[in-house]
Amino acid sequence: MPIKAFAAQNCSVARTLSVLGERWTMLVLREVFLGNRRFDRIRAELGIASNVLSDRLATLVEAGVLERRRYSERPDRFEYWLTETGLELQAVLLELLKWGDAHMSPAGPPRVIVHTDCGEVIESKQICSHCGGELHARNVRSRLGPGATDEDRAAELRRAA
Amino acid sequence: MPIKAFAAQNCSVARTLSVLGERWTMLVLREVFLGNRRFDRIRAELGIASNVLSDRLATLVEAGVLERRRYSERPDRFEYWLTETGLELQAVLLELLKWGDAHMSPAGPPRVIVHTDCGEVIESKQICSHCGGELHARNVRSRLGPGATDEDRAAELRRAA
Numbered sequence: 001m002p003i004k005a006f007a008a009q010n011c012s013v014a015r016t017l018s019v020l021g022e023r024w025t026m027l028v029l030r031e032v033f034l035g036n037r038r039f040d041r042i043r044a045e046l047g048i049a050s051n052v053l054s055d056r057l058a059t060l061v062e063a064g065v066l067e068r069r070r071y072s073e074r075p076d077r078f079e080y081w082l083t084e085t086g087l088e089l090q091a092v093l094l095e096l097l098k099w100g101d102a103h104m105s106p107a108g109p110p111r112v113i114v115h116t117d118c119g120e121v122i123e124s125k126q127i128c129s130h131c132g133g134e135l136h137a138r139n140v141r142s143r144l145g146p147g148a149t150d151e152d153r154a155a156e157l158r159r160a161a
Numbered sequence: 162m163p164i165k166a167f168a169a170q171n172c173s174v175a176r177t178l179s180v181l182g183e184r185w186t187m188l189v190l191r192e193v194f195l196g197n198r199r200f201d202r203i204r205a206e207l208g209i210a211s212n213v214l215s216d217r218l219a220t221l222v223e224a225g226v227l228e229r230r231r232y233s234e235r236p237d238r239f240e241y242w243l244t245e246t247g248l249e250l251q252a253v254l255l256e257l258l259k260w261g262d263a264h265m266s267p268a269g270p271p272r273v274i275v276h277t278d279c280g281e282v283i284e285s286k287q288i289c290s291h292c293g294g295e296l297h298a299r300n301v302r303s304r305l306g307p308g309a310t311d312e313d314r315a316a317e318l319r320r321a322a
Contacts, residue, residue, distance in 0.1 A: 003184065005208075006188070010271045011191070011261075011271055011272065012257075012258045012259075012260075012261025012262045012265060012266045012270060012271060012272070013187065013188070013191050013254060013257045013258050013261060014188060014191075014261075015261040015265035015266060016257045016258070016260050016261035016264075016265060017187055017188065017257065018265075019265075020257075021184060021187065022184070023164065023182060023183070023184070026174065026178055026182065027167070027174070027175060027178065030172070030174050030175075031320075033298075034303070034320050035320055035321070036320045041319070041320075045316060045319070045320075047166075064264070082298070085264055087297075087298035087299075088260055088263065088264075088298070089260060090296075090297070090298040090301065091256040091259070091260070091287050091296075092253065092256040092257055092260065093174060094256075094287065094296070094301070095252040095253040095255075095256050096173075096174045096177045096178065096181075096253060097173045097174050097177070098173075098252070099173075099177050099249055099250060099252070099253065100172075100173025100174060100175075100176040100177035101173045102249065103177075103225070103246055103249075104173060104176035104177060104179075104180075105173045105176060105308055107307075107308040108306060108307035108308035109173060109306035109307065109308050110171045110172055110173060110305070110306055110308040110309050110310070110313055111172065111173070111303045111304065111305055111306050111309070111313075112303065112304060112305075112306035112307075113301055113302075113303050114301070114302050114303065114304060115289040115291060115292065115294065115296065115300060115301060116300045116301065116302060117289070117292065117294050117300045118289060118291055118292035118294065120289070120291040120292070121306075122289045122290045122291045123290040124287045124288070124289075124290070124296055125287065125288050125289070125290045126252050126255065126285045126286065126287055126288075127285070127286050127287075127288055128276040128278070128279060128281070128283045128285075128286070129283045129284040129285070129286045130276060130279055130281040130283045131276065131278065131279035131281070133276065133278050133279065135251075135252075135255070135276065135285055136248075136251070137194075137243070137248035137249070137251040138248075139276060139277045139278045140251065140255070140274055140275070140276060140277065141274075141275050141277060142195070142272045142273065142274050142275065143272065143273060143275060144271070144272060144273075145269060145270035145271055145272050145273035145282075146268075146269035146270065146273075147266055147268040147269035147270050147271040148271050148272070149271075152271055152272075155206060158202070158206070159192075159195050159196055159197045159202075159206075160196070
């Protein structure tokens, strides 16, 4: 089930993590992105308990990230497919992968990314939607947006103090 | 402490999650990115238990994401600052934020991103490091890389079956 303490925060990072922030969830998604869509095979690849996998899949279906498609009757069996909303999470996986490649995989990347439009092995790069300049931690800041509440404004003042 | 079952996988996503995948860790990082660097104030903003926060901070320091800097003696007090390695995690936070803005914050973004080079409120966009084309889930695939093992090759065959 989604993490309530995260869903209750008025923060889009926390809300995303209310769906993705349980242990194993991102790795379940990794398997589905790799084309591994069936319960028993996801469980076998990850080596996790059935009840944990059931819970994570239910959360992802409820959040609209995955959808169940029946592939057999008697017994009923389902595959888990990424929705359009779920496909957008590739961006998160690519950034987790990139950081791990850079800092935690000294023997070289276990898996590389191919951009099928140009056919090359690539990395993802983040750019500005307005001017196209490359983003890095020293040219990005954040400020309160239209969805901010009075409590957000108070927290912002506390952080600035 | 890092999640051992993730660190043991030959996968850069899993290895990153061995450091970031505990509940609350990404939100601790959010606070530090927002300039909230002191234990008591991070704890107060997040409303989490001291032992949980201590554990998460220790993992992040051990992984080289944060470094402790003393700001007071008698009593010893420390601030937690992002290292260069830690600053690179902004990319992950931006993608979590973007997805949450798009799918989980119907009242509008609580927080917006400003690209200080151009001064505009922006979104992050992911492009190909080779050709500059925009990346999306249908023009990216992955394949085994130089760090792949025999076990990875066997898993790839199982997934393709």
